[in-house]
Amino acid sequence: MKKLSAFIVILSLSVTVFAQSKSERHEQIETVKIAFITKKLNLNTEEAQIFWPVYNDYQKELMILMKKRREERLRKDIDPNEKINLDLSYEGKMLDLKKKYKKLYSKAIPPEKILLLYQAEREFREHLIEQLNHRRKSSNN
CATH class of the missing domain: 1.10.10 (Arc Repressor Mutant, subunit A)
Known part of the structure; x- marks a missing residue:
């Protein structure tokens, strides 16, 4: 329900x-x-007060990374191989960001x-x- x-x-x-x-x-x-x-x-109220500011920070950082990634994808002055490398680099940065925030979330909410x-x-x-x-x-x- x-x-x-x-x-x-x-x-x-x-x-x-x-x-x-x-x-x-x-x-x-x-x-x-x-x-x-x-x-x-x-x-609960206590969890929400700690969790939401952390989550909002995560969203801001993620949006910045995604915007930069989109800009790199639109570049025409680099070869396809370099675009692939840049894209993989952004994938790694996003994974690092998720790992960072998993640690921060654990201070607010249980696993x-x-x-x-x-x-x-x-x-x-x-x-x-x-x-x-x-x-x-x-x-x-």
């Missing part, structure tokens, strides 16, 4: 997300993501909830992709 209610909330909010500007959509998605993760992790966090992030991403694909199919018909 909890999964169904969480899914309904996400579904209803995600429908409104696509009718907004890019920044409004991003903000709305982040709000839904926070609610989704909070529900999945069943965070079981860290595992749930990784699962919740994956589920949320899959749901957004599913919604996007559904919208693309609907607009093509």
Whole structure:
């Protein structure tokens, strides 16, 4: 029942997300993501107060890495082999970031909830992709 209610909330909010500007959509998605993760992790007040600032820092660092990676991928002045090496380098940096934040998360939540966090992030991403694909199919018909 909890999964169904969480899914309904996400579904209803995600429908409104696509009718907004890019920044409004991003903000709305982040709000839904926070609610989704909070529900999945069943965070108590103390855990939430410690966890969310750490998670937000992780998201900021990850977005910076992803932006740099996108910029490198768009460069036309380097050969394909160098692009591959750069891409692999960014993969390593992202893995290092995840390892760093796993240690920081462990100061806020137990390992079981860290595992749930990784699962919740994956589920949320899959749901957004599913919604996007559904919208693309609907607009093509």
